[in-house]
Amino acid sequence: MLMNLNGDEDRRARALKALRSPDEYRDDVLRKFVRLASQALGIPGSFISVLDDEHQHVQAAHNFTLTQSSREDALCRHAVDSDSTVVVPDTLLDARFETHPLIIGAPHIRFYAGAPLKNKEGIVLGTLCVTDTAPHSFSAEQVTTLKLLAALVMSFLEAWHSAGFADPVTGLPNRQRLIRDLQYLAVSGDQTPRRLVLIDCINMPRAYELARSMGMGPVENLLRDMATLLPLRLRPAPGELFYTVATGRFAVLTRDDSPLSADWVAQRLEGISADLGDGIAVALSTHTGEVTFNPGELPAQESLRRAVSALHEAIAGGVPSMRFSQASDARHTQDFTLMNNLASALRQNTGLWLAYQPKICLHSGLPVGLEALVRWRHPLHGELSPALFVPLAEKTELLSELTAWVTDRAIDRLTRLRNSGIQLPVTVNVSSRDFASGDFANALEMKMSRAKLPTSLLGIECLETESIIENPAAMRGLEMLRLRGFGISLDDFGAGYSNVSYLKRMPLDVIKLDRTLINEISSDTASRIIARSIISMLKDLDYTVLAEGIEDAATAQALTEYGCDQAQGFFYSRPLPEAELDEWLSWKLRSQC
Template identity: 55%
Template sequence: MTPSTPAESRHQLALEMLKQDDAGRDDILSKFTALASQLLDVPGSFVSVLDDKQQYIKGAQQFALEQTSLDDALCRHTASCGTLLVCRDTLQDARFSTHPLILAAPYIRFYAGAPLRTRDGAVIGTLCVADTKPHEFSQQQVELLELLAAIMTAWLDAWYSSGFRDVVTLLPNRHKLMQDIELLEKLSIETPHRLVLIDCINTPRAYEIARSLGMATLETILKGMATMLRERLKLSKDKVLYSVSTGRFALLTSIQSPDWLGEVSERLGKIHAQVYENISIDLAVRLGEVSFIPTQCPAPEVLRRSVSALHEATGQNKPFLSYDAQIDHRRNLDFRLMHDLATALRGGNDLYLVYQPQISLHSGAPVGLEALIRWQHPELGNIPPAEFLPLVEKTSLMAEVTEWVILTVLSQLKKWVDKELQLPVSVNVNVSDFARAGFADWLETKVHEAGVPIALLRIECLETEKVLESPLAMAGLELLKRQGFSLSLDDFGSGYSNINYLRRIPVDVIKLDRSLIYRLASDEASHTIARHIITMLKELKYVVLAEGVEDEQTLLILKQLGCDEAQGFFCSRPLLPEGLEHWLKGQSKAEG
């Protein structure tokens, strides 16, 4: 077996591999021992694995023993001398005549054992035959037992290679890496170690290369990478480079220099892979590493942390990063929120809607509501939408969120219609929803099923520029318009807003982003910008609604500038349905 740990641990590693239960491997060992019994005409046979304290029996045939102390193991004599040992009658051998396994069960009277050697010469066990009566054992039988032991050792090496080697690069694979880290723990190693992941080709790029140039080309590149990495890192023969997945490699080291990771990154630089004479591929190398003490961190967690560091380096577009527990905690929390949100959408009362009134600046009366999702997590408490919605916007879960909001709004609208309370409610819809096949027809069907006038459900368009970039989303938006839905454009004026897209999107209401509004009363430039935007939008026949109105002075300025509607805490905070009904009654009394 190719060494992948320090020399003094190789023997221990091989023993640990054999000691561990493996149903498939042990089944083959049983077939080997059955063959040995049949060919040598000795009923009992087994494989003995020896460490510094115990003997472990594998693949036993008619041999009722599973484990003994090392002192009681006949096979320790075979292992210590390193050659085949034959004892035709144990009672006639001074070494064994008083042995407990001779005088009591399993009453061994005949024993022959051949050592199982690794490639580097270490004895990891023995292939043995035994009986409860003495036997003669010819030279031919001796040679046959040695041959069977050699075949078994070769098979074990092949088993190791197939299970612990990457088939393309022939480097030790991820399973081998896990085993080597686990061995450090079993050997009670307290010295800090580092696991470094080296990402040369990410998975999407690997698929792209395979699709365009073929699997053979991708495999050639991967083999070249394995050679290139060893050369650039100047790895000695006893230093192991692992292949943990396609295009991703790993180093396990005890080097503790604080600058080492940066030095590794600098040595690797960029990869320039010449595929054909006229085709080359440039690949950026990224590193993620974690420091750990083997006895304090299990192997799966070590790998997980290194993956976390690598993905963070990729996300931040940095050549290398070390594991950061705080960032990792945040990512884990994000993952949990995604899982818990999916559960909340499919039942329970954790999710709910609040409704924020929209006020006419001409009459002062409520003219609409915006539905806003809220999440009261059973363990984490109130989670703001700004924390969980960005996590789902690019996933299939976004469609479930949109549908849950729409169905909840329609249910509430039905209750309000029955109470003769008819205010239109706006819901936010993502570009992925507009582009979804059948979304407009589904929405129209649900409105009719709820028995609600279509004018009471308004659609707010988010991510305007992404909508423009998607022909499917634009088609979905236009279909909603033809079906009679009122459409509004959300967050106009935030970041970069291209005025030209107003000609392309069939909307009725333009919502001015709070970033245009919040300094309206204190900043002359903001006042000038808002005045010109509102004038332009009114000339284009849009209804203009200002978000984020927090004080009376801002409200009055917006009214003077010709803005139609306002929404914000000065008008009203978002309210639960019961609170909204109470607020509306108060508004009616005030108007009266």
């Protein structure tokens, strides 16, 4: 836009608008240029101006307070109109400026030197100037330096536009250009309701897997093909603009009354494929999100954020399209805030605590182990259920931090009770992401070694079993834990359809029966037959069988008769804070203490 302007006044006008539009990065660099000009030339004031047909606009300034003037009053117009550097050592001695309002009044310019900002085609768009309230001499060497600095400023502006506003792969305007266009709509006073639609139709993890084997060339072909395919499929009207806002993610900016809605776009793109090259096509799965807004009422970044929120809602929900929802957005904002609070709680060790639920031997009636369960006493929301924050943590890196926190506290308890009569093994819940970490087993063994504790005192309960089965690294990590002597438990057995296959593939010691499997065994014949058969099978395979969610004596009695080994549930004890647990164990194990 800042080049190829010859003979095209419309393009020149758009170039001037681009320079006038808000851009924090560009203007920050321009401010550094004017400060450099003052230091290099020894003149205290400096500024960069852009001139259109009616006004002079000061884009960046150093020790200079004027922000705008009419073109007629601008000293810079002499440099622009003459296409040459203009130097006025003392404005009061120059007949052109004897009664000039900017000289006899604020900002009281007595010295001025300005060099035109000229693109590669010789089109002048503005000036770089130095100025002072006192007269100065200005040498030929200083003039040369001012011209050189002006050329550098123009080179930066051209590079800023070409690199900053076009996606290098697709050639479409990029995210920065979208933000700038939205900002321009706002500052121009445009109140036409607009719609921003984001389009996600490339599975980037899969694309990068292709890149690993085929190189980046085919992936770039895929992106270029999409950039061509979208306009052909959607046939935008004049004024409807396409953008590349991220790798594999596109946007269209249109009016609110346009048929180009998120739902319509998703339907038009259903079933499409894009070309990788060499005759290889990739089927695309499209999700879209949209937001409607008035440019003057919603900041550009917020408009884009809302469209991203709607798109992610569609992706997370597995639906083709979604409109921005204040309620959903507020929920995600609350979730984000909660995760920030959790990060602080973990790093400052405040609010989080462990409850322990006893595991009972069904044959002796005595406690034989504990399950460590994390709890959070939030400073604003009070006691929070793990169901409110653990699933959110599972989507972030915080889950590993939370696992480490729980593990460390469990080891602290085991250390405190070393050689005590109420010492019992503790089980902690661990995700597939932790198992997949190459040194998780080594690190855990090292913690136990430093605490001078046998690894058999710390049990590992598997979360996200299907994720573990599908992840070779997680399976290796699980095997490493078992080889080091940690007991491995499988949670929620009986709740899914493929649990039996886990028994052949996973290194396990304890199988926990899901509460849905044993809830009705005291009253339902079919439930009794199923539970008895499963327990019998697991015992034949030499597993320890633990039933969870036991709430009455009849269920406990039936499980005992079926050969179940252990149980936990409110019938025996709710999860207890550590101090209460110690008292409870001292009472339950009083004959052994």
